[in-house]
Amino acid sequence: MTDPAVKNPAEQAAEIALAKVYECIDGRKSFLLEAGAGAGKTETLVRAIRYVIQKQGNTLLREHQRIACITYTNVASDEIKSRTDRHEAILSSTIHAFCWSLIKDFQPWLRGKLGLIEGWPERLEEAGGIGSKRVEYEHGYPKAGQNLISLGHNDVLKLTVVFLENRKFRDIFAARYPIVFIDEYQDTNKEFVDALKLRFLDSGDGPLIGLFGDAWQKIYREGCGSVEHPRLTIIGQKSNFRSVKEIVVVLNKMRPELPQDVVNPDAAGSVSVYHTNEWPGERRTEPQWKGDLPSDIAHEYLEKLKLQLTLHNWSFAPDKTKVLMLTHNVLAAEQGYSNLADVFEYNDAFIRKEDPQIAYFSGVLEPVCVAYKAKRFGEMIDAMGSSTPAILTHTDKLGWAQDMDALLELRETGSIGAVLDHLIRTKRPRLADIVEHNQQQLNIPEQDLPVDRQPAIERLRKLRDIPYEEVIALTRFIDGHTVFSTKHGVKGAEFENVVVVFGRGWNLYNFNQMFELFGTDIHPNKLDFYERNRNLFYVACSRPKKRLALFFTQHLSPPAIKVLTDWFGADNMHGLVE
Numbered sequence: 001m002t003d004p005a006v007k008n009p010a011e012q013a014a015e016i017a018l019a020k021v022y023e024c025i026d027g028r029k030s031f032l033l034e035a036g037a038g039a040g041k042t043e044t045l046v047r048a049i050r051y052v053i054q055k056q057g058n059t060l061l062r063e064h065q066r067i068a069c070i071t072y073t074n075v076a077s078d079e080i081k082s083r084t085d086r087h088e089a090i091l092s093s094t095i096h097a098f099c100w101s102l103i104k105d106f107q108p109w110l111r112g113k114l115g116l117i118e119g120w121p122e123r124l125e126e127a128g129g130i131g132s133k134r135v136e137y138e139h140g141y142p143k144a145g146q147n148l149i150s151l152g153h154n155d156v157l158k159l160t161v162v163f164l165e166n167r168k169f170r171d172i173f174a175a176r177y178p179i180v181f182i183d184e185y186q187d188t189n190k191e192f193v194d195a196l197k198l199r200f201l202d203s204g205d206g207p208l209i210g211l212f213g214d215a216w217q218k219i220y221r222e223g224c225g226s227v228e229h230p231r232l233t234i235i236g237q238k239s240n241f242r243s244v245k246e247i248v249v250v251l252n253k254m255r256p257e258l259p260q261d262v263v264n265p266d267a268a269g270s271v272s273v274y275h276t277n278e279w280p281g282e283r284r285t286e287p288q289w290k291g292d293l294p295s296d297i298a299h300e301y302l303e304k305l306k307l308q309l310t311l312h313n314w315s316f317a318p319d320k321t322k323v324l325m326l327t328h329n330v331l332a333a334e335q336g337y338s339n340l341a342d343v344f345e346y347n348d349a350f351i352r353k354e355d356p357q358i359a360y361f362s363g364v365l366e367p368v369c370v371a372y373k374a375k376r377f378g379e380m381i382d383a384m385g386s387s388t389p390a391i392l393t394h395t396d397k398l399g400w401a402q403d404m405d406a407l408l409e410l411r412e413t414g415s416i417g418a419v420l421d422h423l424i425r426t427k428r429p430r431l432a433d434i435v436e437h438n439q440q441q442l443n444i445p446e447q448d449l450p451v452d453r454q455p456a457i458e459r460l461r462k463l464r465d466i467p468y469e470e471v472i473a474l475t476r477f478i479d480g481h482t483v484f485s486t487k488h489g490v491k492g493a494e495f496e497n498v499v500v501v502f503g504r505g506w507n508l509y510n511f512n513q514m515f516e517l518f519g520t521d522i523h524p525n526k527l528d529f530y531e532r533n534r535n536l537f538y539v540a541c542s543r544p545k546k547r548l549a550l551f552f553t554q555h556l557s558p559p560a561i562k563v564l565t566d567w568f569g570a571d572n573m574h575g576l577v578e
Contacts, residue, residue, distance in 0.1 A: 009261035010239040014040050017237035021048050021210070024233050025055075025179075030201060030209040031233040032185070036258050037217060037251065037542030038242030038494070042076075045069070045183055045212045046083045052179060053087050060089040060178075068177040068207075070095050072184040080183070091177070095188060096153055099160040100137045102173060109169075110135040110159065114149065117158050124149075141434055161195045170199055174206045185211035187223035194224070201231045216255065216538050218531075225531070242494050244269030247541070247548050253567045254538060268546075272572045273564050275552045276301055279578065283555060284504070291512065291555040292504040298553040301576055302501065305551055314497055314547065321497040324540050326509070336473035339466045343459055357416075357463060360432045362475045365419075368429050369411060372404050384429045403428040411472060417464030498544035502537075503553035509533055511552070515560035551576075 007015065017033065021044060024031040035041035052060075052067055060066060069092040071077040080092040091098070103110060111130050114120050119142065124130050127144035135149045142152035151159070163169045180196075182188055200206030215226035240248050240260035246269045252259045276293060279301075284292045293301065302323075306316055315321060344355065367383035391397060403426040410419050420439055423431050431439075438460055441449070449457060502511045514533035522530050541548060556564070565573055 008263045009265065010040070010241050010263045013239035013261045014044065014237060014241075017235050017239070018044055018047055020233075020235045022051055024210070024235075025052060025208070028208050029233050030229075030231055031235055032211040032227060033213075033235045033237055034258065035212065035214055035237035036240070036255065036260055037214065037539065038240040039214075039237045039260065040239055040241045041212055041214070041237065042079070042183070044237060045181060046080065048181065048210065048212075049080070049084050049090060053084070053089055057087065057089045065089075065176060065178055066091045068098060068180045069093075070098050070180065070182045070188070072187050076183060095192065096137075096140075096156050099156045099192070100151075102176075103156070103160055103163055104135075104137070106163070106169075107135060109163065111149075113159060113162050114155075116162060117155055120144075120155075143433075157189050157192055161191050164195045164199045170206060174200075178207050179210070180207045181210040181212065183212050184217075185213040185227060186215050186218035186225055187213070187220055189222065190224035193227060197227075197229050201229045204231065216535050219536050219539055242545055243542065244546055246271050247544060250548075250567050251538070251542055254541075269544075269548075270546075270572075271548045271568055272574060273550045273552075273568050274305055274574045274576050275556050275561070276576050277555055277561075278575045288507055289504045293553045298503065301553065302551065305499070305549070305576065309499070309549060320495075321499065322495040322543070324498060324500045324543065326500060326502050326506070326511075326536065326540060337470040337477070340463075340470045340474055343462045343466070356432065356434045356438070357460070358471075358474070360435045361416075361471045362478055364432070365423075365429065366472065366475045369404075369408060373408060400428055411468050414468055415464060416466050416468050416471060419468045420464065494543055494545060496545050497547040497549075498540070499549045499551060500540045501551050501553065509536065510554075511537060512554055512556050512560045515563040516557060518563050 017035070021031065021033060023029075025048065033041065033044060035044065049067060049069060066088075067090050069077075069080050069090060071080060071092060071094055074094060077092045077094055077097075081090070084090055084092075091101070093101070111133070114130060114135065115124060123142065123144040127133075127146065127149075130144075130149065133145075133147055133149050135151065137151040137156050140153040141150060142155055143150040164173070182193075185193070196209060200209065209232075211227060211232070218225045236258050238258060238260050240251070240262050243251070243262070244267045245262050245265050248260050248262050250271055279293065279297065281294070281297065284290065284294060292298070306314075306323075310316065316323075364383060364385070368380050371377070371380035371383055391400060403422075407419070407422055407426075407428075410422055414422075420431070420435075423429070424436065424439060438456075441453075441457060442460060442464075444457075446454065446457075504510065508529070509532070510529075511533055514530055514537065517526060517530045518534075541550070550564075550568075561573070
């Protein structure tokens with residue numbers, strides 16, 4: 001019988017890293033905790049915060065100071081608050097909320113510095129200057145009105161970087177927050193991180209800075225990635241609490257400089273690689289699809305693979321297995337939004353809701369409709385946010401019911417354009433300002449539109465003709481209610497079993513080339529490409545707890561096959577045939 005007092009290998013490795021974090025805190029030395037996938041980084045972060053509270057909590061409160069914990073998402077922020085009992089000495093928030101809390105009270109400074117930020121001189125001129133207008137940050141859309149200035153998300157970060165140039169502001173910052181912990185440091189805004197290095201680490205003044213994350217898990221373009229500074233103590237957390245030994249062995253071969261120990265070396269699992277090199281047909285030749293299977297053939301192969309894995313005791317229930325599609329070759333057709341995908345040149349525009357129309361549909365309208373249909377009216381009002389109109393009389397209620405019932409029918413039978421027209425007419429719920437503004441621009445003759453605006457307007461016209469039911473399918477996919485996911489649904493998630501589908505179609509990714517570069521002297525011009533592909537591959541391979549299968553729809557070269565064989569083992573390499 002296992003002695004519960006004896007820590008398993010993963011726990012031992014995590015305790016070693018945690019002890020080094022404590023040493024840095026006690027010595028007021030800034031540090032960077034590099035914690036690979038499944039290492040238990042969040043637990044280490046929480047224990048570090050608790051350690052500070054235990055030793056300094058009362059002093060911090062007495063001095064009106066707090067520990068700042070900057071997170072990547074509101075969900076992560078709420079988790080930190082919950083796991084530290086919402087202690088008053090902690091400020092846990094996203095980077096945007098944190099930066100706004102720092103600068104919001106300096107209204108004269110904000111008005112004086114806003115003109116330095118790109119895009120604002122023109123906005124302010126159109127609004128008749130800034131004068132004494134109040135600067136606010138709420139919805140994240142930049143706008144200059146008659147009495148109010150609304151900042152965009154990026155504006156808050158850029159202004160904070162500008163403010164950090166001022167010594168008085170830095171003193172105020174450090175006085176309020178003598179300790180700053182940043183979660184998922186690799187995804188943090190680069191300009192902000194560079195400012196912390198320049199204004200605090202370079203001089204040795206300012207707060208103790210603790211960075212928690214993993215440079216190999218940077219998969220978003222806007223993050224800073226790896227961070228280096230001579231005043232940062234590097235701590236490697238060499239544990240893996242997620243995956244079985246078979247999977248971790250592969251991860252360690254990929255990343256020998258940060259080897260991980262597992263919880264139970266005897267736990268059963270499997271890894272396997274499936275390629276389609278033996279398919280005899282003609283592969284795609286378009287630049288971003290070169291070497292990939294035709295869509296219908298890729299779909300057939302995926303179905304065969306799923307059947308084959310089912311015979312080996314895989315379950316494809318959504319709560320058991322995730323199919324991560326690192327290509328859009330098959331995904332959009334599988335999920336029922338192929339027309340929607342065809343409208344956008346870049347997948348990020350709709351998968352990450354960067355397009356304001358998709359952001360409104362998926363983030364506001366669909367939650368409103370789903371809540372109304374389920375008669376959860378409180379959730380419906382919450383989903384509408386600050387744009388909720390007053391519902392005061394019985395007539396108001398009848399009007400809402402009539403318009404919402406019509407909207408539900410249009411969702412299932414009408415086009416996106418029909419839904420938008422209905423919302424413009426009824427204002428139930430209200431459209432986001434930017435979405436309504438975009439629809440109004442459709443009435444402007446093409447010759448009167450700025451040249452750089454014409455492609456966006458053409459995209460809006462195409463979007464209107466697509467059945468709205470594709471928006472419903474896309475939203476279900478984005479929210480994780482299907483067995484499928486993309487690279488953007490990968491981050492921070494874990495599943496019992498994972499199938500990863502690798503192919504072409506993403507402008508920035510070519511995994512065959514990444515394998516060919518592995519272990520070579522990579523030219524600086526290729527380094528960004530290599531790291532982007534390597535990171536996504538590593539993140540995808542590190543999601544499963546028990547079983548991992550890779551499926552390549554693109555042709556793999558002999559050097560690429562060799563790298564995969566070295567990592568996964570010859571017995572785990574399989575060529576799929578028709």
